[in-house]
């Protein structure tokens with residue numbers, strides 16, 4: 001019987017025919033561009049990332065442009081992509097590369113993994129794609145393929161399972177075509193070995209896939225143990241002045257939405273008293289909107305927006321850099337928290353008060 005080709009050979013042969021070869025970040029081996037794409041692709045799908053990546057690179061074409069930019073502008077270009085810690089770390093890492101590596105990305109696993117926001121898998125991917133070294137990756141797609149192929153039981157968040165998957169990844173990664181192999185494994189996970197409906201019939205490694213043999217790919221990788229998420233409550237005071245501008249405040253970092261602009265959270269305060277304190281005048285009207293839920297990775301936040309029509313002159317109470325009157329038509333270059341983007345859209349279209357209880361899609365920030 002003819003010998004079965006090696007795992008990586010089958011994966012690469014499949015990739016040559018069926019893989020994705022025209023993604024914008026594949027056109028360059030520039031470590032900066034590779035790194036930006038890697039960070040954007042953490043927790044976000046390729047098709048969502050592409051326009052963000054292109055706009056980001058247009059505005060911040062190299063590591064110096066990013067390192068020297070205002071954080072507000074970096075967050076502005078990240079608004080809508082979620083997981084904003086990625087953007088804050090991206091800029092911090094750019095500053096480290098500028099200050100400690102003379103603007104050149106380091107070409108070692110240890111140095112790359114020492115930069116803010118770069119873990120072992122991302123460092124491996126950059127090593128392979130930008131420096132042609134044998135960088136090994138283990139992102140969510142690769143974990144799923146390997147866990148199924150070798151029937152590795154348990155949730156990959158557990159150290160023992162995670163270590164077992166790293167060992168398999170080390171063993172299977174070839175000594176040639178590292179970047180192609182890494183991309184091939186991600187493509188395999190994203191397009192064939194999908195979470196809910198793997199297409200084993202088209203899979204190049206089906207012949208020795210244990211989960212397929214067992215007839216239960218869906219059992220791998222093991223699920224995260226379920227925990228009931230706590231629910232917190234807050235109110236957003238949406239103060240609107242006679243010019244139609246909305247009052248926003250910059251969130252302190254660290255903390256949720258750190259560095260992003262948001263409606264003030266007012267806890268249990270009386271809206272009229274808050275308005276009097278901040279603007280020196282009582283609101284002309286107060287409208288309580290329906291509550292909606294924003295879900296973070298570790299808790300739900302139930303938000304009740306309250307719209308206040310304030311007669312205040314715009315500049316009277318402004319604290320430089322931390323508060324502003326937001327004009328939707330001017331679209332200032334600042335980062336906005338995801339629920340604020342939704343609410344501003346509703347305020348602009350006048351579509352909200354009767355909208356009912358609304359659930360936001362799951363997001364971390």
Ligand code: SF4
Pocket residue numbers: 145148149192193194198199200201203204205206207209210211212217
């Ligand atoms: S055979 Fe099926 S379960 Fe196994 S790796 Fe391929 S697509 Fe995934």
